[in-house]
Amino acid sequence: MTQTNLPPLPPLPPYTPAAYKAYLNELNADIDRQICKQGIHATQTIDSHIARRTQAVDSILVSIFEALFGTDSELGLFAIGGYGRGELFPASDVDILILGDDTDSHQTQIETFVADLWDIGIEPAISVRTVSDTMTAVTEHTVATALLEARFLVGNDTLTDVPTLAVKGAWTAKAFFGAKMSESKARYLAHNATEYNLEPNIKTAPGTLRDLHIILWLGKFYFDGVRDFHDLVEVGFLSPDKYATLESAKRFLWCLRHHLHTHVARHDDRLLFDRQRAIAVSMGLAHADDDNRQITHALERLMRTYYRHAMTTASLSELLCAYFNENYLNPEFITTPIDEHFYAITEQASPIDSSLHQDGLAKDVLIKQGKLPSHDPKIAVHDPHAFDKNPALLLRIFLVMGQQGIKKISANTLRAIYLATPRIDDDYRQHPTHQALFLANLQEPNYLFHRLRLMKRFGVLGSYLPAFGQIMGLMQYDLFHRYTVDAHTLLLIRILHRLTDVDNEIYQQKFDLVSQIYKQIHRKDILVIVALFHDIAKGRGGNHSELGAIDVYEFCTSHGMAESDSQFASWLVREHLTMSLTAQKQDISDPDVIARFAHFVGSVSRLNHLYALTVADMNATNSELWNSWRASLLKQLYISTRRVLNLGMGVVDKDVYITGRKSKAQALLTDIDPTTLHALWDELGDEYFLKHKKLDIAWQSRVILEQKSAIQDARPIITIRSHTDLALDAIQLFICTPDRDDLFAISVCVLDRFGLSVLDATIVSATIDGVPSALDSYVLxxxxxxxxxxxxxxxxxxxxxxxxxxxxxxxxxxxxGNAPKCQIASASFGFNLTLKHFNVPTQVHIERATPFAHQGHHALSLITKDRPALLAKIGQVFSKLGVAVHGARITTLGERAEDIFYLSDKDGGLLDDDTIESLKVALIEILQ
Structure with a gap:
C-alpha cells in the first residue's frame, strides 16, 4: 500500500480490554477529525489514514497473540481478505486466520483471543485451520481469494507462504480467472448491470471497490510480490495513466467508505439518500445549515464524481480483465478475417482440469459437460497503431461491428482505441468522412446500444459529441430520474430497438400498440438521433428541450441531412415531453383537449414518432414508474388524436362527440328500454357525456337504473369493478349519492384509510328523479x-x-353523515421512507379551466412532495373553504406529486379572488 506522510502511532498502553478499546476509539476519532478537516482533499491522504488504522490493529493483535500464545508459538496469525489487503475502515470486519498443525490443543487460548477482540470492539471474522485443512479449503474460490491476500502478522514464520502457495497449488490461473469472472457477472446482475444506481453499494456495485479488487487479485495470483497497483505498473501490467486513474477512483471510494461507516456506525456499504446528504457535508461540499438548493447542488456534485469514477473503474476493470486473459492465459482463438483493417477472434471453449472438480468449484466456473462456456466473437485490429495512422477507423470499427453482428472488442484493440481517442478534436469532428461514419453508425441498428455504450465507455462518443461528454455522470437528485443522463439516453435507444423484437414476448405485451407503430416508422434513424440529443442540454441552465432542439438541428445540418429532416428532429427534441404532459395532466376524454393536441401534432407521421419516443423515454427514465395506467393514458391520447388527424376536426365537435358516445353506450345496453335509458340521460346533462367514455356510461347507467330506489331513500349507490378498458392494474369505484357538501374530501379520506390511491376522479352534478345528486367516478x-x-x-x-x-x-x-368525522390515516401507512430525504417546494397555480367539460370552473395545478394521506389533507382544505371539486388528475413522479383539480364555489360558479388567495395560502401552509 502506498503511504503518504504517515504519522507515527501513539504507543500501546498496558493491556486491558478497556485500555485497548479506548486507544482504538481515540485513534478512529482522530482519523475522522483529520479526514473531515481536509474535506474533499482527504482523497490525497486517505491511504495514510487507512494505513494508520491497519497498523494499529496489527499491533493490538500481535500484542494479544504473543501474550496468549507466547513469542515462539507453533501457530501463525495472518491478516486475510480486506484486512490482509490493508483496507480497514471504521466498521470493517477484521479477517484473520490462525494456522498450524495442532490447533486443537490451543482451543482455550484461541477462544480467549477471540473474546478479547470482541471486548476491545474489534469484530473478527476468524478462521482456524490446519495446513491440511487449508489445502482443501482453498478449492472454494472465495476462500482462495481471501487467502491470496494473506499477510503474516506474528507466530510461526515458517508458515508465512503457506496460504499463498496453497491457493496457487490448487488453482490454475485460467480456472481462477474463470471463477472471478463468473462471480463478477453475478455481482453485476445483482446491481442491474449498471454503474448508475441511485443508491449504490460502493463495495459491490459495478465500478466500485470490488472491480478494483479483481484487478489486484489477478495480479497477485499471476505475478510474484504484487501488493498494490504500483506493483502492477512495475511488472508491466498497468500503464502509468491507468494506474493514476485507478488510484484516483480508489482514494475517492475509500473516502466515501470511511464517511459511510462513520455515519452509520456499522458495516454497511449502501450509499442511501440520507447518507449521501451527511457525506456531502462531511466531505466539505456543503454545510449542514445550507438551504435545499445548495444541498441539492452539493449532492449532485458528489454523485457525479462518484458516477464518473464508477464508469472509468468499470471500463478499466473490463479492459484489464480481458487484457489479462488474452495476453497472459494464452487462450486459443479462431480467427476470421473481415477486411484489410479488422478481423474477428472467437475464444475456443477449453476443457477444465478434472483434478479441480472439488465440491462447489464446478458451479463457480460454470462447467458445462467439462468445458468452459463458449465465447462471443470480438473484433480486433491488425495493426495496433492503425487508429493513429488512420483516425477514421475510430468510428469505422463500430460501424463494422454492427454490419458484422459483433458486440465486443478485443482487449488489445480497446487499449489502442483508448490511447487514440485524444485525436478526436474540432478538425476531426468537421471532417466529412468522419461525419459520414458517425451518421452511418446511428443508422446501423444492429447492436446499436452495445456499440454506443462501448463508444461512451472508452471516450469516443464524448469526444465526438462534446455536449454528450458534459452529461456523463450527470444525475438529478430525485426518485423520478433513476439513471444519470447519459445512461438514460442510451437506455432509451435500447428500448426503441427492442420494440422490434418479435421474439421478446414481455416487450410485445408491454408495448403492444407502440411496438406495432414503431415497426411502421421508416426513418428510425431520426428517432435515434433525437434520442441521443433529447436531454443533451441538461445541466446547462435554461430549458433543456429548447437548447437541445438547437443542438440537434445544428448536428443534422452539419452532417448533411435534409432541411426537412433537421427541422423534424428539432421539433421532436423540443416537444419530447409534450405528449406525456398532455396525457397525464389534461382531461383527454375532453374533445377540446384532443382537438388542440391534434392541431399541435399536425400529422399522423409526427404523432407516430412522438408516441414511440414518449413511451421509450418514460420507460428509460424509470421503468418502475411505468404502469398500465400511464400506458393507457398515452394509448388513449394516441388513438383519439389519430382519429382526428384521419377523419378531420369534425369528429371532435361537442355535439357529435356526445351523440357518438350515447350511441356506442346504448349499443351495450340492448336489454334496457331505450325510453327509460334516454330519460335518465336527459337528466345527466352534457357534462356527464363529455367526461365519460362509452364503457363507463353503459356500466354506470345500468347501475343507477337497477338501484334507482336508493336515490329516493337518500342512500348512496356504491359499486366497484376492475378497470377493464384502461389500466389492468386499477380499480374503478362509482358513487351515485344525493348531493352534499364536501363529498370529495369525505370520499378520499375513507379511500386513503383503506390503502387506495386515487389516480383520477370525475365528479358530475345532476338531478335524478328530482333529487340533486352527485355522480363520482374514481380510478384507484x-x-x-x-x-x-x-x-x-x-x-x-x-x-x-x-x-x-x-x-x-x-x-x-x-x-x-352517520359516521364520525373522517380521521386522516397514520403518517406511516404505506409510506415510502425514502421520500423523507427529499424536499419539493409546494407550488400552487390557479387559472380559468379551458376544456369543454369544465367551462365555468377553475383549474388548480399543485406540485408538492408526495406523502401519506396527501389527497385527504388537500380535501380538508377544499372543505374548509367551501370549494367544490369537479374532477382531479393525480400524477406521482418519484417523490413529486403533480396534481390537477377542477374547482368551483358551492353554487358551481367561478371562485372569487379572495377564495383563490385563501386557497393558495392554506394549501402551502398545510403541505409545506
Missing part, C-alpha cells in the same frame, strides 16, 4: 394488492370480501 390503485403467478391483480376489493364490504359500509356511512 390498491397499494397492498398481491398478484397471482400470471401477474394478475388480486385485490380484495375486486371480489366479495370482508374488506370490500367494510369499504362500502364506511363510504355509505360517511356520505350519509
Amino acid at each position: 390503485i390498491d397499494r397492498f394488492a398481491a398478484r397471482d403467478e400470471h401477474g394478475t391483480l388480486m385485490s380484495d376489493f375486486l371480489t366479495p370480501s370482508d374488506r370490500r364490504d367494510e369499504l362500502v359500509s364506511e363510504l355509505s356511512q360517511a356520505l350519509t
Whole structure:
C-alpha cells in the first residue's frame, strides 16, 4: 500500500480490554477529525489514514497473540481478505486466520483471543485451520481469494507462504480467472448491470471497490510480490495513466467508505439518500445549515464524481480483465478475417482440469459437460497503431461491428482505441468522412446500444459529441430520474430497438400498440438521433428541450441531412415531453383537449414518432414508474388524436362527440328500454357525456337504473369493478349519492384509510328523479394488492370480501353523515421512507379551466412532495373553504406529486379572488 506522510502511532498502553478499546476509539476519532478537516482533499491522504488504522490493529493483535500464545508459538496469525489487503475502515470486519498443525490443543487460548477482540470492539471474522485443512479449503474460490491476500502478522514464520502457495497449488490461473469472472457477472446482475444506481453499494456495485479488487487479485495470483497497483505498473501490467486513474477512483471510494461507516456506525456499504446528504457535508461540499438548493447542488456534485469514477473503474476493470486473459492465459482463438483493417477472434471453449472438480468449484466456473462456456466473437485490429495512422477507423470499427453482428472488442484493440481517442478534436469532428461514419453508425441498428455504450465507455462518443461528454455522470437528485443522463439516453435507444423484437414476448405485451407503430416508422434513424440529443442540454441552465432542439438541428445540418429532416428532429427534441404532459395532466376524454393536441401534432407521421419516443423515454427514465395506467393514458391520447388527424376536426365537435358516445353506450345496453335509458340521460346533462367514455356510461347507467330506489331513500349507490378498458392494474369505484357538501374530501379520506390511491376522479352534478345528486367516478390503485403467478391483480376489493364490504359500509356511512368525522390515516401507512430525504417546494397555480367539460370552473395545478394521506389533507382544505371539486388528475413522479383539480364555489360558479388567495395560502401552509 502506498503511504503518504504517515504519522507515527501513539504507543500501546498496558493491556486491558478497556485500555485497548479506548486507544482504538481515540485513534478512529482522530482519523475522522483529520479526514473531515481536509474535506474533499482527504482523497490525497486517505491511504495514510487507512494505513494508520491497519497498523494499529496489527499491533493490538500481535500484542494479544504473543501474550496468549507466547513469542515462539507453533501457530501463525495472518491478516486475510480486506484486512490482509490493508483496507480497514471504521466498521470493517477484521479477517484473520490462525494456522498450524495442532490447533486443537490451543482451543482455550484461541477462544480467549477471540473474546478479547470482541471486548476491545474489534469484530473478527476468524478462521482456524490446519495446513491440511487449508489445502482443501482453498478449492472454494472465495476462500482462495481471501487467502491470496494473506499477510503474516506474528507466530510461526515458517508458515508465512503457506496460504499463498496453497491457493496457487490448487488453482490454475485460467480456472481462477474463470471463477472471478463468473462471480463478477453475478455481482453485476445483482446491481442491474449498471454503474448508475441511485443508491449504490460502493463495495459491490459495478465500478466500485470490488472491480478494483479483481484487478489486484489477478495480479497477485499471476505475478510474484504484487501488493498494490504500483506493483502492477512495475511488472508491466498497468500503464502509468491507468494506474493514476485507478488510484484516483480508489482514494475517492475509500473516502466515501470511511464517511459511510462513520455515519452509520456499522458495516454497511449502501450509499442511501440520507447518507449521501451527511457525506456531502462531511466531505466539505456543503454545510449542514445550507438551504435545499445548495444541498441539492452539493449532492449532485458528489454523485457525479462518484458516477464518473464508477464508469472509468468499470471500463478499466473490463479492459484489464480481458487484457489479462488474452495476453497472459494464452487462450486459443479462431480467427476470421473481415477486411484489410479488422478481423474477428472467437475464444475456443477449453476443457477444465478434472483434478479441480472439488465440491462447489464446478458451479463457480460454470462447467458445462467439462468445458468452459463458449465465447462471443470480438473484433480486433491488425495493426495496433492503425487508429493513429488512420483516425477514421475510430468510428469505422463500430460501424463494422454492427454490419458484422459483433458486440465486443478485443482487449488489445480497446487499449489502442483508448490511447487514440485524444485525436478526436474540432478538425476531426468537421471532417466529412468522419461525419459520414458517425451518421452511418446511428443508422446501423444492429447492436446499436452495445456499440454506443462501448463508444461512451472508452471516450469516443464524448469526444465526438462534446455536449454528450458534459452529461456523463450527470444525475438529478430525485426518485423520478433513476439513471444519470447519459445512461438514460442510451437506455432509451435500447428500448426503441427492442420494440422490434418479435421474439421478446414481455416487450410485445408491454408495448403492444407502440411496438406495432414503431415497426411502421421508416426513418428510425431520426428517432435515434433525437434520442441521443433529447436531454443533451441538461445541466446547462435554461430549458433543456429548447437548447437541445438547437443542438440537434445544428448536428443534422452539419452532417448533411435534409432541411426537412433537421427541422423534424428539432421539433421532436423540443416537444419530447409534450405528449406525456398532455396525457397525464389534461382531461383527454375532453374533445377540446384532443382537438388542440391534434392541431399541435399536425400529422399522423409526427404523432407516430412522438408516441414511440414518449413511451421509450418514460420507460428509460424509470421503468418502475411505468404502469398500465400511464400506458393507457398515452394509448388513449394516441388513438383519439389519430382519429382526428384521419377523419378531420369534425369528429371532435361537442355535439357529435356526445351523440357518438350515447350511441356506442346504448349499443351495450340492448336489454334496457331505450325510453327509460334516454330519460335518465336527459337528466345527466352534457357534462356527464363529455367526461365519460362509452364503457363507463353503459356500466354506470345500468347501475343507477337497477338501484334507482336508493336515490329516493337518500342512500348512496356504491359499486366497484376492475378497470377493464384502461389500466389492468386499477380499480374503478362509482358513487351515485344525493348531493352534499364536501363529498370529495369525505370520499378520499375513507379511500386513503383503506390503502387506495386515487389516480383520477370525475365528479358530475345532476338531478335524478328530482333529487340533486352527485355522480363520482374514481380510478384507484390498491397499494397492498398481491398478484397471482400470471401477474394478475388480486385485490380484495375486486371480489366479495370482508374488506370490500367494510369499504362500502364506511363510504355509505360517511356520505350519509352517520359516521364520525373522517380521521386522516397514520403518517406511516404505506409510506415510502425514502421520500423523507427529499424536499419539493409546494407550488400552487390557479387559472380559468379551458376544456369543454369544465367551462365555468377553475383549474388548480399543485406540485408538492408526495406523502401519506396527501389527497385527504388537500380535501380538508377544499372543505374548509367551501370549494367544490369537479374532477382531479393525480400524477406521482418519484417523490413529486403533480396534481390537477377542477374547482368551483358551492353554487358551481367561478371562485372569487379572495377564495383563490385563501386557497393558495392554506394549501402551502398545510403541505409545506
